[in-house]
Amino acid sequence: MADGATLTLDLEKFRLRPFVKRLVEIGEVELHETPISLARLSSVIEASPKATLFKNVGVEGYEMVAAVSGSRKRLAAAFGVEPREVAHEFMRRVSDPQKIVEVPSAQAPVHEVVTTGEDIDLTRLPFHVQHELDGSAYISAGIDYSVDPKTGRTNVGCRRLMLRGRRHMRSNLTDNSDLKRCYLGCVERGEKLPVSFAIGSHPLDYLAATAKIPVDEFGLLGTLRGEPVPMVRGRTNGVLAPADAEMIIEGYFDELGYRELEGPYGEFYGFYGPVHIDPVFHVTAICTRKDVLHQTVLHSGRYLSRTDSANLGSLHAEVACWRALRGARIEPAAIHNVPASNGRQHVRVALRRGQPGQARAAIMALFAVMGTKHIFIVDDDIDVFDDQQVEWAMSARFRADRDLVVQGGLPGFYADPLVGEDKTIAKAGFDLTMKTDEPNRIDNLRPKAAAFTGPARYQTVRQALEAGPIYFAAIVEGVGSSDGREVALELEDMQAHGVVTRTKDGAWTLK
Numbered sequence: 001m002a003d004g005a006t007l008t009l010d011l012e013k014f015r016l017r018p019f020v021k022r023l024v025e026i027g028e029v030e031l032h033e034t035p036i037s038l039a040r041l042s043s044v045i046e047a048s049p050k051a052t053l054f055k056n057v058g059v060e061g062y063e064m065v066a067a068v069s070g071s072r073k074r075l076a077a078a079f080g081v082e083p084r085e086v087a088h089e090f091m092r093r094v095s096d097p098q099k100i101v102e103v104p105s106a107q108a109p110v111h112e113v114v115t116t117g118e119d120i121d122l123t124r125l126p127f128h129v130q131h132e133l134d135g136s137a138y139i140s141a142g143i144d145y146s147v148d149p150k151t152g153r154t155n156v157g158c159r160r161l162m163l164r165g166r167r168h169m170r171s172n173l174t175d176n177s178d179l180k181r182c183y184l185g186c187v188e189r190g191e192k193l194p195v196s197f198a199i200g201s202h203p204l205d206y207l208a209a210t211a212k213i214p215v216d217e218f219g220l221l222g223t224l225r226g227e228p229v230p231m232v233r234g235r236t237n238g239v240l241a242p243a244d245a246e247m248i249i250e251g252y253f254d255e256l257g258y259r260e261l262e263g264p265y266g267e268f269y270g271f272y273g274p275v276h277i278d279p280v281f282h283v284t285a286i287c288t289r290k291d292v293l294h295q296t297v298l299h300s301g302r303y304l305s306r307t308d309s310a311n312l313g314s315l316h317a318e319v320a321c322w323r324a325l326r327g328a329r330i331e332p333a334a335i336h337n338v339p340a341s342n343g344r345q346h347v348r349v350a351l352r353r354g355q356p357g358q359a360r361a362a363i364m365a366l367f368a369v370m371g372t373k374h375i376f377i378v379d380d381d382i383d384v385f386d387d388q389q390v391e392w393a394m395s396a397r398f399r400a401d402r403d404l405v406v407q408g409g410l411p412g413f414y415a416d417p418l419v420g421e422d423k424t425i426a427k428a429g430f431d432l433t434m435k436t437d438e439p440n441r442i443d444n445l446r447p448k449a450a451a452f453t454g455p456a457r458y459q460t461v462r463q464a465l466e467a468g469p470i471y472f473a474a475i476v477e478g479v480g481s482s483d484g485r486e487v488a489l490e491l492e493d494m495q496a497h498g499v500v501t502r503t504k505d506g507a508w509t510l511k
């Protein structure tokens with residue numbers, strides 16, 4: 001832990017509010033200025049492919065933002081790189097660990113307004129109903145910070161919060177997680193587990209919270225931010241949490257263990273998660289900035305590709321696939337894990353041509369990555385981030401009796417309802433690469449609209465032809481024509497004089 005006095009900290013740089021301003025600048029935000037009820041939020045969020053910023057929500061007139069991590073473009077903005085560079089930038093930052101810096105409460109923006117004791121009233125916070133069958137109203141944007149009392153290990157994760165009463169919430173600690181393990185230890189020892197939930201965080205903090213990297217997880221926030229993370233000690237529970245968050249809910253999970261029903265809740269994989277028994281969280285303080293920007297996350301719905309969860313998951317899964325392929329000595333041109341498949345299950349890989357058997361080797365390597373299910377391998381003339389191009393490759397370069405690889409008995413993704421009782425699943429690989437030794441033959445090439453962006457290089461059509469066989473559009477561009485019709489006439493004339501002919505692929509050439 002670094003000493004705060006030795007570092008100058010910018011407590012606005014990784015705040016949610018300026019990040020949303022940046023998203024507005026790059027056209028990634030749909031603005032709603034008219035009043036809207038909390039109940040109507042979810043359907044408006046789901047209907048938009050953009051992040052949604054609401055200026056006047058509920059009777060309190062909250063300012064709220066949704067889906068700030070809901071696209072690759074938004075995650076790229078969080079890293080300050082181009083969308084295709086995000087996975088590489090993630091890996092680069094992880095290799096350069098950063099520390100945390102403790103900020104005194106008086107300097108922590110998130111401690112500007114602190115509410116404790118009897119004044120706490122969770123019903124004054126924008127919990128809202130998200131999916132039709134959910135068990136209550138939720139705040140789903142929580143990032144939890146805790147320290148294992150036994151090992152001193154720091155832990156960060158994302159956890160949804162279910163409104164239970166004025167000072168109590170439930171959270172979902174059912175699936176395996178570090179927090180669950182730590183809490184079960186506390187229950188066994190009869191101890192409470194202090195936890196702070198930050199609500200209103202930069203996308204990089206969500207990425208740190210959802211990463212499965214065995215490091216000091218508080219420090220991982222700084223590592224992904226690319227500089228030390230400022231943290232402030234909880235006023236009532238002593239737990240460190242980011243000093244630049246919009247809001248922090250402090251409290252503890254009690255020592256009584258799993259005892260109340262949580263859920264059902266629309267889950268990130270596109271089904272409802274069932275009701276299960278979970279612990280109760282006791283709130284001891286609510287800390288906010290004076291101009292708090294509330295954040296929400298619509299966790300599921302009909303468009304998983306718009307959810308924060310699928311986009312965060314897609315990036316983590318891509319990083320895992322890069323590592324797996326490099327481990328198999330395959331260097332792909334590009335990888336994309338498709339958010340609509342919840343970000344993990346459908347993997348698209350573009351390979352450079354030339355290595356026999358490479359597509360199958362890549363499929364095998366990716367079968368071994370936890371959470372993958374269907375692998376699509378294309379040549380690098382296909383953009384794996386473009387659904388239309390991959391759809392075309394599927395229709396034009398795939399023969400089911402030749403290019404399909406199916407393997408059963410592999411470990412299944414825990415949330416996949418098709419996983420068998422033995423916890424295994426069948427995975428499929430689709431080899432959509434071109435099966436020809438002559439990839440540059442005209443009928444193997446994909447048409448593209450002629451763009452005419454190059455400079456004129458020839459005075460005449462004849463000069464253009466003297467450089468070797470050339471396609472018609474290249475002659476038009478080469479002679480600087482804005483038209484092409486006079487080039488056709490010139491070629492007709494040359495043909496009549498027996499000076500020009502065509503190659504077998506149709507290029508024009510001198511005899």
Ligand SMILES: Cc1cc2nc3c(=O)[nH]c(=O)nc-3n(C[C@H](O)[C@H](O)[C@H](O)COP(=O)(O)O)c2cc1C
Binds near residue numbers: 209
């Ligand atoms: C928006 C969001 C909400 C999440 N909510 C929960 C949750 O309520 N319970 C849970 O077990 N995992 C949830 N997750 C997944 C965990 O945050 C993720 O598995 C994390 O790595 C767990 O961290 P841990 O193992 O360090 O405790 C959520 C993820 C996201 C992106």
